Amino acid sequence: MYYIGVDLGGTHMAVGVVDAGGTIIAKAETPTLPQRPYQExxxxxxxxxxxxxxxxxxxxxxxxxxxxxxPGVADRNGVVVFCTNLGWHDIPLREEIQKxxxxxxxxxxxxxxxxxxxxAAGVSxxxxxxVFLTLGTGVGAGIIINGKLWAGRHNxxxxxxxxxINADNGEKCTCGKTGCTERYCSATAIIRMGREACEKNPxxxxxxxxxxxxxxxxxxxxxxxxxxxxxxxxxVFNRYAEYLTIAVNNxxxxxxxxxxxxxxxxxxxxxxxxxxxxERLPKYHMFKTLPYAELRQAKLGNDAGFxxxxxxxxxx
Amino acid sequence: MYYIGVDLGGTHMAVGVVDAGGTIIAKAETPTLPQRPYQExxxxxxxxxxxxxxxxxxxxxxxxxxxxxxPGVADRNGVVVFCTNLGWHDIPLREEIQKxxxxxxxxxxxxxxxxxxxxAAGVSxxxxxxVFLTLGTGVGAGIIINGKLWAGRHNxxxxxxxxxINADNGEKCTCGKTGCTERYCSATAIIRMGREACEKNPxxxxxxxxxxxxxxxxxxxxxxxxxxxxxxxxxVFNRYAEYLTIAVNNxxxxxxxxxxxxxxxxxxxxxxxxxxxxERLPKYHMFKTLPYAELRQAKLGNDAGFxxxxxxxxxx
Numbered sequence: 056m057y058y059i060g061v062d063l064g065g066t067h068m069a070v071g072v073v074d075a076g077g078t079i080i081a082k083a084e085t086p087t088l089p090q091r092p093y094q095e096x097x098x099x100x101x102x103x104x105x106x107x108x109x110x111x112x113x114x115x116x117x118x119x120x121x122x123x124x125x126p127g128v129a130d131r132n133g134v135v136v137f138c139t140n141l142g143w144h145d146i147p148l149r150e151e152i153q154k155x156x157x158x159x160x161x162x163x164x165x166x167x168x169x170x171x172x173x174x175a176a177g178v179s180x181x182x183x184x185x186v187f188l189t190l191g192t193g194v195g196a197g198i199i200i201n202g203k204l205w206a207g208r209h210n211x212x213x214x215x216x217x218x219x220i221n222a223d224n225g226e227k228c229t230c231g232k233t234g235c236t237e238r239y240c241s242a243t244a245i246i247r248m249g250r251e252a253c254e255k256n257p258x259x260x261x262x263x264x265x266x267x268x269x270x271x272x273x274x275x276x277x278x279x280x281x282x283x284x285x286x287x288x289x290x291v292f293n294r295y296a297e298y299l300t301i302a303v304n305n306x307x308x309x310x311x312x313x314x315x316x317x318x319x320x321x322x323x324x325x326x327x328x329x330x331x332x333x334e335r336l337p338k339y340h341m342f343k344t345l346p347y348a349e350l351r352q353a354k355l356g357n358d359a360g361f362x363x364x365x366x367x368x369x370x371x
Numbered sequence: 372m373y374y375i376g377v378d379l380g381g382t383h384m385a386v387g388v389v390d391a392g393g394t395i396i397a398k399a400e401t402p403t404l405p406q407r408p409y410q411e412x413x414x415x416x417x418x419x420x421x422x423x424x425x426x427x428x429x430x431x432x433x434x435x436x437x438x439x440x441x442p443g444v445a446d447r448n449g450v451v452v453f454c455t456n457l458g459w460h461d462i463p464l465r466e467e468i469q470k471x472x473x474x475x476x477x478x479x480x481x482x483x484x485x486x487x488x489x490x491a492a493g494v495s496x497x498x499x500x501x502v503f504l505t506l507g508t509g510v511g512a513g514i515i516i517n518g519k520l521w522a523g524r525h526n527x528x529x530x531x532x533x534x535x536i537n538a539d540n541g542e543k544c545t546c547g548k549t550g551c552t553e554r555y556c557s558a559t560a561i562i563r564m565g566r567e568a569c570e571k572n573p574x575x576x577x578x579x580x581x582x583x584x585x586x587x588x589x590x591x592x593x594x595x596x597x598x599x600x601x602x603x604x605x606x607v608f609n610r611y612a613e614y615l616t617i618a619v620n621n622x623x624x625x626x627x628x629x630x631x632x633x634x635x636x637x638x639x640x641x642x643x644x645x646x647x648x649x650e651r652l653p654k655y656h657m658f659k660t661l662p663y664a665e666l667r668q669a670k671l672g673n674d675a676g677f678x679x680x681x682x683x684x685x686x687x
Contacts, residue, residue: 128658207627209662214624217657219617220538301535308530311523341533342444346525
């Protein structure tokens with residue numbers, strides 16, 4: 056049997072047909088155009104499913120289930136409760152899809168399914184319990200406990216970006232709280248810290264890299280300049296690495312998993328970033344002689360979204 | 372069958388014989404006198420076990436297992452790796468006990484076993500997943516996931532007191548880190564905040580309650596004065612309640628359990644404290660229309676230690 060997965064993003068949707076091991080057989084994609092009625096988005100989604108099945112030379116009766124990763128929260132009835140950047144509230148997504156294709160439909164948060172993909176077919180494949188952190192515009196997470204994706208009792212678990220790590224005088228978060236982890240550990244946080252450094256040091260290398268316009272500074276500018284040894288970029292990078300280490304240590308102190316996986320844009324910094332965190336972790340670890348979770352980079356990249364969504368069919 | 376539980380504290384050890392439902396049949400206790408060689412502590416522990424069995428009129432062959440809650444960390448071989456206030460490092464506790472009584476011996480952290488007791492025989496009995504927070508000198512936790520006590524992969528999970536909630540300019544913690552949850556949510560934290568208030572307001576009610584000596588101020592002074600409506604004590608209490616709400620919200624954002632249980636000395640403030648947190652939680656909750664964990668007071672009190680230790684025998 057095969058599985059269909061959909062990664063429903065704010066700008067485009069990617070659809071894949073994968074086998075039970077997570078190997079991609081074929082994929083298709085199309086712009087999301089989220090301003091449209093949801094029925095039109097679903098129609099395009101289904102069109103992509105059939106395109107991908109055709110490319111894969113897989114018949115509809117060979118498909119076990121359909122999974123969808125959404126940048127939001129769904130309930131157990133397949134209703135999307137919130138999906139902010141699509142402007143969705145209480146959208147009956149499962150029901151709408153089943154009007155077109157008569158398969159079991161599983162819906163989960165995009166970070167959850169990316170974490171599930173890394174467990175089912177990626178870097179955390181041989182672990183029992185892992186926490187995947189995606190470091191992008193925000194910070195998301197996917198928690199796998201004893202080989203099962205952990206959604207929580209009310210489907211609101213793994214909102215790791217909104218664990219508060221600065222209760223006093225924290226940065227204001229888009230969620231309305233202050234001091235959330237994602238204000239310190241996202242790509243957005245690196246950019247903020249980089250801009251602050253540029254304002255203090257208008258002649259610095261970072262300022263050159265963004266062509267003198269701090270609004271064009273991105274996380275890669277900072278990481279690349281730090282890799283090259285630039286002192287100011289290194290200062291920014293080290294500050295970011297310290298916060299990220301605190302976030303990783305908080306996961307260890309809470310759940311003590313086998314492995315913590317870093318994904319998302321910032322994780323492309325690779326071993327340079329992983330080693331910066333690994334070096335700092337012993338200082339935060341409570342029990343100096345006891346081992347703790349291995350820290351690894353995600354390996355499925357952008358495809359993790361639809362692979363994990365597809366493989367929701369094997370999490371049941 | 373019956374189960375023996377030991378709550379090994381720094382000042383005294385309490386031993387109980389309980390049935391599979393956690394009902395106490397008999398108990399015994401003796402001072403710990405932790406300066407002695409561990410073999411002598413174990414000999415006293417075993418003496419208490421036989422005293423409790425005799426009181427309970429339970430024979431040794433009716434005992435299924437022995438469980439011990441320690442203020443520290445044990446490994447899977449029953450070796451106590453750390454137990455700071457007993458001065459223990461790498462003590463083969465299971466082996467030493469089995470020299471005296473030939474039963475399976477389970478050892479776990481005292482907060483873990485208290486959480487387990489509340490799940491197995493207390494307030495969280497009918498839940499699947501719960502997090503117990505003990506608010507005492509420090510802050511400990513016990514996590515139950517799908518009806519099993521969660522020790523983590525390396526036995527270092529549930530160190531909730533050392534989740535960092537103030538990465539920048541946090542209070543120095545006894546563990547060496549700064550900004551740990553227990554610096555803001557323990558009885559010690561209430562006392563610190565109460566003392567700060569007394570220093571600013573030397574004529575306040577709190578100052579009267581501690582007889583003019585801030586070194587004698589305790590958490591109960593603050594909570595009682597707040598219950599009476601004293602403005603300064605209320606200010607301290609509200610500040611504490613805000614931090615505790617952040618800690619509770621962090622548990623929800625991470626694990627989203629069925630129930631969060633508050634135990635330990637501060638929890639004796641009862642509904643006054645619980646309601647202060649319940650009122651504040653909606654402000655921190657990410658998904659305004661979705662429900663989240665119920666917040667409840669622990670109900671087994673000090674006996675939770677040996678009840679939970681005893682019932683480690685049914686967690687296997």
